[in-house]
Amino acid sequence: MDDSLFQMSRSGLLRTSVNSSSLQPTLSRSLRNVNNVSALSETLIDPDDSNRGRSHVDVLFPQFFDILQAHNNESETFEVLLSLSMACRKVVEELQLEIERGMGGEQGAAHRRASISWLKQEIDTWRLLHGIYFDRILLQTDNQADFEMQEGPALGGSEKMVISQLYTINSTLREYQLVVDWLEACYDRTDAENLLHCHDRMMAWENTLFQLENLQGAAFGKKHEIVKSLDPDAPVREKLSLHALDEEDNMRLGRAIFGAIRRGRIDDALKLCKHYGQTWKAAILEGWRLHEDPNYEMSGSLVSEKLPIEGNPRRDVWKRCAWSVADSKSYDEFTRATAGVFAGHLSSLKALLHNNWHDLLWAHIKVQIDIRVESEIRECCTKRYQDMPEDYWNGKMTLEQIFDELSVAKDVSVKDFAKGQLGIIQRHLILDTCGELLQHMVRWLETDASKLSSHQLRFMAHIVLFLRQIGRVENEKHAEKIIASYVESLLARGDALLIAYYAAALSNRLQVKLYSQFLEKVEQKRARELAIDAALQAGLDLEQITRLTVENIRNTQQPLGEFGAPHAGEISAPDQLKISALEWLTFLPEQRSELLWQACAMMRIYLASNKIECMRKTFLMVPSDVVTSLAGTFGSLDSLPPREECSLKEYLCYKVYLAGIDSFIEWNRRSQNPPQKPTSIAAITSQDNFTERLVSEQKQLNYRNELVRWQQKVKEQAKQTTEALYNILLFPEKGWLVDPFISKEPENAAQLNWEHRLLQMEKLRSLCLPEVTMLLHEVMSKSGDLVGCVRLADEISSEHRQLYKVYTKHKMAELLAKIADSSLELLNTKQDPWGYPFTA
Numbered sequence: 079m080d081d082s083l084f085q086m087s088r089s090g091l092l093r094t095s096v097n098s099s100s101l102q103p104t105l106s107r108s109l110r111n112v113n114n115v116s117a118l119s120e121t122l123i124d125p126d127d128s129n130r131g132r133s134h135v136d137v138l139f140p141q142f143f144d145i146l147q148a149h150n151n152e153s154e155t156f157e158v159l160l161s162l163s164m165a166c167r168k169v170v171e172e173l174q175l176e177i178e179r180g181m182g183g184e185q186g187a188a189h190r191r192a193s194i195s196w197l198k199q200e201i202d203t204w205r206l207l208h209g210i211y212f213d214r215i216l217l218q219t220d221n222q223a224d225f226e227m228q229e230g231p232a233l234g235g236s237e238k239m240v241i242s243q244l245y246t247i248n249s250t251l252r253e254y255q256l257v258v259d260w261l262e263a264c265y266d267r268t269d270a271e272n273l274l275h276c277h278d279r280m281m282a283w284e285n286t287l288f289q290l291e292n293l294q295g296a297a298f299g300k301k302h303e304i305v306k307s308l309d310p311d312a313p314v315r316e317k318l319s320l321h322a323l324d325e326e327d328n329m330r331l332g333r334a335i336f337g338a339i340r341r342g343r344i345d346d347a348l349k350l351c352k353h354y355g356q357t358w359k360a361a362i363l364e365g366w367r368l369h370e371d372p373n374y375e376m377s378g379s380l381v382s383e384k385l386p387i388e389g390n391p392r393r394d395v396w397k398r399c400a401w402s403v404a405d406s407k408s409y410d411e412f413t414r415a416t417a418g419v420f421a422g423h424l425s426s427l428k429a430l431l432h433n434n435w436h437d438l439l440w441a442h443i444k445v446q447i448d449i450r451v452e453s454e455i456r457e458c459c460t461k462r463y464q465d466m467p468e469d470y471w472n473g474k475m476t477l478e479q480i481f482d483e484l485s486v487a488k489d490v491s492v493k494d495f496a497k498g499q500l501g502i503i504q505r506h507l508i509l510d511t512c513g514e515l516l517q518h519m520v521r522w523l524e525t526d527a528s529k530l531s532s533h534q535l536r537f538m539a540h541i542v543l544f545l546r547q548i549g550r551v552e553n554e555k556h557a558e559k560i561i562a563s564y565v566e567s568l569l570a571r572g573d574a575l576l577i578a579y580y581a582a583a584l585s586n587r588l589q590v591k592l593y594s595q596f597l598e599k600v601e602q603k604r605a606r607e608l609a610i611d612a613a614l615q616a617g618l619d620l621e622q623i624t625r626l627t628v629e630n631i632r633n634t635q636q637p638l639g640e641f642g643a644p645h646a647g648e649i650s651a652p653d654q655l656k657i658s659a660l661e662w663l664t665f666l667p668e669q670r671s672e673l674l675w676q677a678c679a680m681m682r683i684y685l686a687s688n689k690i691e692c693m694r695k696t697f698l699m700v701p702s703d704v705v706t707s708l709a710g711t712f713g714s715l716d717s718l719p720p721r722e723e724c725s726l727k728e729y730l731c732y733k734v735y736l737a738g739i740d741s742f743i744e745w746n747r748r749s750q751n752p753p754q755k756p757t758s759i760a761a762i763t764s765q766d767n768f769t770e771r772l773v774s775e776q777k778q779l780n781y782r783n784e785l786v787r788w789q790q791k792v793k794e795q796a797k798q799t800t801e802a803l804y805n806i807l808l809f810p811e812k813g814w815l816v817d818p819f820i821s822k823e824p825e826n827a828a829q830l831n832w833e834h835r836l837l838q839m840e841k842l843r844s845l846c847l848p849e850v851t852m853l854l855h856e857v858m859s860k861s862g863d864l865v866g867c868v869r870l871a872d873e874i875s876s877e878h879r880q881l882y883k884v885y886t887k888h889k890m891a892e893l894l895a896k897i898a899d900s901s902l903e904l905l906n907t908k909q910d911p912w913g914y915p916f917t918a
Contacts, residue, residue: 134172135193135533139568141165142540143576155547156212162540163204166197173197199500200537202264206507207544209256213249214510215548238370238389240458241451254447254477257508261440262342282355283308283328285321310358314408331356332412335363336430339419340440365396366420368455394464397421397452401467422448424473435484435495442480449474481505499534503541512545513552520556523563532567539564543583558584565592572599574609578616589618594627597662601655610665621669624662628676631659653692656680660699670707671722673700675830678728682838685732686845694736700729720820721830728839731815735846738802742853745799748792749860753784796861803854807847813879814847815839844884848893851881855896864907867900 145161173190176182182190245252286304304321305312312318319325331354338347344363351360369389390396397420404414404423411430418426424445431437449471456463475483485496495501499522506515519538522530542551542560551557565580569592577596581589593613600606613620636652649657657680663673677700684693701707708722709715718726756777806814816839823832851870858866874881874893882890904910 134169134176135197138165138169138533139536139571139576140573142536143579146543146579152547155544156208156216159204159208159544163201163208166201166204170194170197170201196533198266202260203500203504203507203537203541205263206257206260206504207541209260210253210508210510211544211548211550213252213256217249217252236370236374237368237393237455237459240455241368244451244454248450251447251450253508254443254450258440258443258447259342261436261443262340264436265341265440283320283324285323289321310356314406317408327354329410329412332410332416335359336412336416336419339416340437362400363416363420365390365393365400367393369393398464398466401470405467419444420448422452422470422473432487433489433491435487435492435501438484438487438492439480442475442483443477445473446475446480477509481509510550512550513556516542516545516551516553516556516560519560523559527563530563532564532570535560535564535567539580546583554585558588562588562592566595569596569599572596574600574605574612575615578609578612578618582616582618586619586622590622590626593618593623594630597623597627598631598659601658603661606661607665610662620666621672624665624669625672625676627662628659632656632676632680647691649689649692649695653684653689657692657696657699660696664699664701667707668711670701670704670711671725674704674708674725674729675721678725678732679835681732682835682842685735685842686838690736690739693732697729697732697736704729719824720822721824723820724817727811727818728815731809734802734805734809734814735850738799738806738850738853741795741799741802742857745792745795745857748788748795752788753781756781793861796857796863799857800854800861800863800866803850803857806850807854807873807881808879813843813881815843844886847881847884848889851893852896855893855900859896859900864900864904868897868904871897 142162142165145158145165149155149158149161173194177187177190180187245255287308289304290306290308302322303318305316305318307316313320320328331350335347335350338344338350348360348363351357351363367389369387369391371387372385373387400417400421401423403409404418404421404426406414409417411426414423414426415430417423422445424441427441427445428438431441452466452470481496484492487493487496496505502518503515506512506518519542539561542557545551546557561580561583565577565584568577568580574596577593581593584592597606597609600609610620613623634656636655660673660677660680663669663676677696680696681693684690684696705715705726708718708726712718712722715726756774809816811818817836824830827833851874855867855870858864858870870893873879874885885893
């Protein structure tokens with residue numbers, strides 16, 4: 079069927095009420111086979127994709143995204159719905175083709191059929207949305223001014239004219255008709271089309287005729303008394319049956335005729351009647367048409383040719399007779415239901431369509447349209463009409479009453495569908511109670527979230543997106559919860575474009591939360607770049623997202639894994655994950671300050687935990703141009719905000735600390751690896767050992783040269799190490815890991831845990847500075863700089879930096895003991911305890 083089914087003119091709405099018999103083609107889509115959506119969950123969650131067609135269904139995720147991307151203008155809102163249904167239909171066709179090919183065996187075919195059943199219902203719901211809201215949003219809005227100027231159909235017009243005007247000005251009746259059109263288009267009873275596949279064109283009741291003409295009776299009917307006449311009313315009048323074969327053919331024809339009417343194909347029903355020789359039934363089916371005499375309307379014109387009269391001038395009499403047929407027990411259920419469709423007889427329709435929610439809804443709304451049309455005709459047309467029974471007029475109901483009745487139906491399948499997800503969704507879309515629909519969806523998420531598949535969430539989320547676009551969302555919190563649930567289901571798929579696009583439909587808080595959850599799972603550099611690009615394209619708040627991502631990873635306590643704690647100098651997998659998370663802050667130059675802040679926070683933890691390798695790798699994650707980058711961002715280093723100024727100094731403190739530690743490690747390595755002294759060779763006096771003597775002497779010479787070079791390198795390295803360690807102790811301004819002077823704390827100091835940071839830095843000073851002092855003493859002591867060792871006391875006791883405050887009594891006593899040892903050594907070298915020579 080053409081996807082523009084519901085883009086119909088107003089005349090198209092009069093299919094079953096005015097004289098036009100041109101019917102729209104069917105959609106051939108079913109809403110009948112699956113009443114419980116759990117079948118979808120079982121099908122689409124099954125991990126075995128090879129024989130269940132899951133990959134075909136999962137393609138809807140990117141396809142729906144592509145459709146929304148391609149139709150991003152408000153004028154294309156309704157084209158989106160048609161494209162969504164088209165995408166689902168293509169998947170259905172692929173699954174049906176796989177079933178025909180026998181892929182997956184019986185089990186695979188069963189799962190594919192379940193997927194097809196769900197997708198067909200989804201297709202129909204998209205078309206319902208398109209049809210009914212196209213009228214509500216566009217037609218009703220565009221013609222509202224014209225409708226307000228018309229009080230109603232003009233009196234005295236023909237039946238067809240009156241009802242045409244009624245459909246034009248009455249939006250409620252139009253919506254009723256749209257729902258009927260949709261239900262007829264969705265009807266898929268292929269068995270009804272195949273009921274008569276084995277029959278050819280024939281004369282009606284030929285077996286009964288043969289038996290009446292043959293005194294000996296027919297082979298299969300001679301034991302049963304049959305009718306004596308062959309007029310159409312004979313079975314009812316004589317209360318006798320036809321020949322058994324004719325009764326069976328009659329029942330099959332009646333079922334096929336009603337099936338055609340149920341699909342909205344009245345012309346097909348007429349053709350069936352004529353094809354199988356029951357032309358009187360075809361004539362009866364013509365009696366419902368509204369009457370109009372164009373010659374009467376054109377009586378004042380100069381047209382001399384007489385135009386044919388349309389419709390049934392005695393339609394009221396025909397309708398009363400049709401009511402009697404529908405109300406009679408003498409006719410079969412299909413004949414009664416066929417008459418009941420055109421006579422507004424609900425009981426006859428309910429008796430036949432009692433086990434399907436959509437069939438019953440169709441029957442109820444058909445009756446309501448019939449009552450409204452009949453009431454308008456009798457009010458506006460001047461002719462006298464045959465009275466209808468009181469039960470006919472008492473059948474008037476509202477849509478709310480209809481749905482309430484369906485929800486308490488006796489049939490279990492009807493009741494289950496009415497209370498199921500699809501029934502509730504379609505009910506509230508028809509009633510235009512979108513607020514209640516969203517409440518139901520939220521309730522499903524809160525109570526049965528585990529039972530909802532990702533495709534059901536996809537379906538619900540796109541309904542919400544459409545309703546939001548047309549302004550039908552009353553509670554944004556409900557809408558966001560539904561869309562957020564869909565985004566959460568997309569996280570497992572890992573498609574950055576989809577996650578970013580749908581996250582952009584949420585509030586900033588949820589955007590940041592959900593997209594950061596996605597980024598936490600992305601570890602490869604290329605994948606991270608794609609995720610950043612997707613977020614930028616979707617307009618997400620990338621700075622907040624990456625900040626939260628790094629903080630979440632940094633604060634997560636990860637297990638060490640199956641290999642336990644790493645060896646000394648190695649980095650554990652959890653630490654590696656935390657350090658690599660800083661990469662999220664390196665993609666945008668404007669995030670250098672955040673990168674610096676987060677890196678310093680991590681280095682404080684690693685330094686306190688004595689994880690120097692982790693600290694070093696964290697330091698290397700910060701680009702070397704961070705200082706110039708900050709200066710460029712804020713104009714100059716003098717104009718840095720308090721947070722950036724403090725974190726920059728902290729970063730430089732760690733840079734100096736790592737340089738000092740690395741220099742000490744290098745000095746220690748060099749000092750502990752002197753050149754190996756060659757093994758001594760015993761004195762050799764023999765002339766034959768002259769060669770060996772020369773080799774030995776050369777080795778000794780090389781050793782002495784290497785030793786001199788080694789001593790010089792150790793001396794130079796000791797000097798560099800001493801300077802590097804002194805750089806830590808004598809760090810400019812207030813000292814190492816002490817913030818520069820700032821007029822006031824940052825505005826978001828509480829959020830930054832500013833006080834906790836200051837406490838951490840003070841603790842690190844008390845841990846690291848005494849250790850650095852001891853390392854410095856060790857280097858100078860082993861290098862022979864005893865005077866420098868003693869003068870350490872001056873630096874520690876200086877009031878300028880007040881380094882003595884970071885010492886505990888125990889550590890201070892340990893340092894003083896080391897300095898005292900150095901003073902004793904100075905005394906042994908004929909100098910005073912401070913390294914000055916004695917004077918006479």
